[in-house]
Each structure stands twice: as structure tokens, then as C-alpha cells.
Amino acid sequence: MITxxxxxxxxxxxxxxxxxxxxxxxxxPYRQILExxxxxxxxxxxxxxLEDDNRLLQADVDALNTDAEIEKLAREKLGYVREGxxxxxxLDPPSDPTPPLPVDPRPIEPEKTWVDHLWEFVTGKDxxx
Numbered sequence: 001m002i003t004x005x006x007x008x009x010x011x012x013x014x015x016x017x018x019x020x021x022x023x024x025x026x027x028x029p030y031r032q033i034l035e036x037x038x039x040x041x042x043x044x045x046x047x048x049x050l051e052d053d054n055r056l057l058q059a060d061v062d063a064l065n066t067d068a069e070i071e072k073l074a075r076e077k078l079g080y081v082r083e084g085x086x087x088x089x090x091l092d093p094p095s096d097p098t099p100p101l102p103v104d105p106r107p108i109e110p111e112k113t114w115v116d117h118l119w120e121f122v123t124g125k126d127x128x129x
Contacts, residue, residue: 027122034124 063069074080081087112120120126 031121031124031127035127038127 064073071080079087079089117126
């Protein structure tokens with residue numbers, strides 16, 4: 001029969017193994033669930049935006065079925081005029097020859113510590129970027 005000289009070390013190793021197994025079986029699926037929820041929220045917001053665009057486009061289609069809208073577009077886009085009317089073309093003034101310098105829209109983020117990276121991994125915030 002084998003007797004352990006230090007049973008506390010064996011218990012400690014077993015405890016670390018159990019914590020590691022719990023971490024792998026809980027955190028990894030939790031991250032997948034968080035990512036799936038983010039994708040569902042993104043898809044819902046995209047659906048709302050597409051439905052709004054669809055309503056606007058349907059309103060445009062309905063308007064194009066009227067004679068008044070067709071005449072308005074022919075006047076604006078093609079420069080058509082009725083008999084007896086005079087058409088004038090107004091030109092825009094020349095633009096500034098020097099374009100503005102591009103600005104980087106991304107904000108400067110402070111450096112993150114290893115604790116911040118670990119916390120983002122556990123909570124799944126690193127998947128959002």
C-alpha cells in the first residue's frame with residue numbers, strides 16, 4: 001500500500017486540476033454564448049435598418065408611379081422644360097484646390113495590462129473587437 005508523505009500537496013494539485021477543468025468547461029462555452037448573443041443583436045439591428053430602408057424604397061416606388069413625380073425628375077435630372085419656358089443652368093463655384101488633411105477617426109486607447117487582457121478573455125469582451 002502506498003502512503004503519501006504530504007497529503008496536502010496531493011490535495012492542492014487535485015484542487016488545481018479541478019479548477020482548471022471547471023475553467024475549461026465553463027468559460028469557453030460561455031464565450032461562445034456571448035459571441036452568439038452579440039451576433040443575434042447585430043442581426044436584429046441590421047434587420048430593423050433594412051426594414052426602414054425597404055419602407056423608404058417602397059415610398060419611392062409608389063411616388064414614381066405618379067405623373068407629377070416623373071415630371072419633377074425629368075426637370076431636375078434631365079433639364080426638361082415645357083414649351084415657352086426658359087432653362088437656366090447654375091454652376092457651383094470652383095472648389096478649394098487643396099483638400100483637407102485626413103484625420104484618423106480612431107481614438108487612442110491606453111495600453112492594457114495582462115490583468116485587463118485576462119478579464120476581457122473571461123468576460124468575452126475581446127471577441128467584440
